[in-house]
Amino acid sequence: MSSVPKDLRYTEDHEWVRESDDHQVVEVGITDYAQGELGDVVFVELPKPAASFGQRAVFGTIEAVKAVSELYSPVAGTIVETNKVLEQDPALVNRDPYGKGWMIKVKIKNPKELEGLLRADAYAKHIGE
Numbered sequence: 001m002s003s004v005p006k007d008l009r010y011t012e013d014h015e016w017v018r019e020s021d022d023h024q025v026v027e028v029g030i031t032d033y034a035q036g037e038l039g040d041v042v043f044v045e046l047p048k049p050a051a052s053f054g055q056r057a058v059f060g061t062i063e064a065v066k067a068v069s070e071l072y073s074p075v076a077g078t079i080v081e082t083n084k085v086l087e088q089d090p091a092l093v094n095r096d097p098y099g100k101g102w103m104i105k106v107k108i109k110n111p112k113e114l115e116g117l118l119r120a121d122a123y124a125k126h127i128g129e
Helices: 032-038 111-116 120-126
Strands: 015-019 025-030 041-045 058-064 068-072 077-082 104-108
Antiparallel strands (some): 015 025, 041 058
């Protein structure tokens, strides 16, 4: 059974969003369910800070033993930080997907987009939990 923290928002593509103290900036990663489906993560390609993306645009890729998948931005905005630790330790996504395995921090263009994301109960239902 996958972990689905109640304090996050989710996409149907299995990304999560955590709001920060700065309400204009959110943290983004992939869900426990997604990392479990991928298997052992061996490489994560993330954008450079200052890159901008539209909502649902591809912002990077994640490569696992089983597959390569695209990563989709849950919100439109500008990258303010990427998780550099993943360059040396991509398997951190498997070990701690909701903590140290985060991928990007995004300055949101339109905070109302967060309202359109799934809450934990809806995401759990989406993945059949």
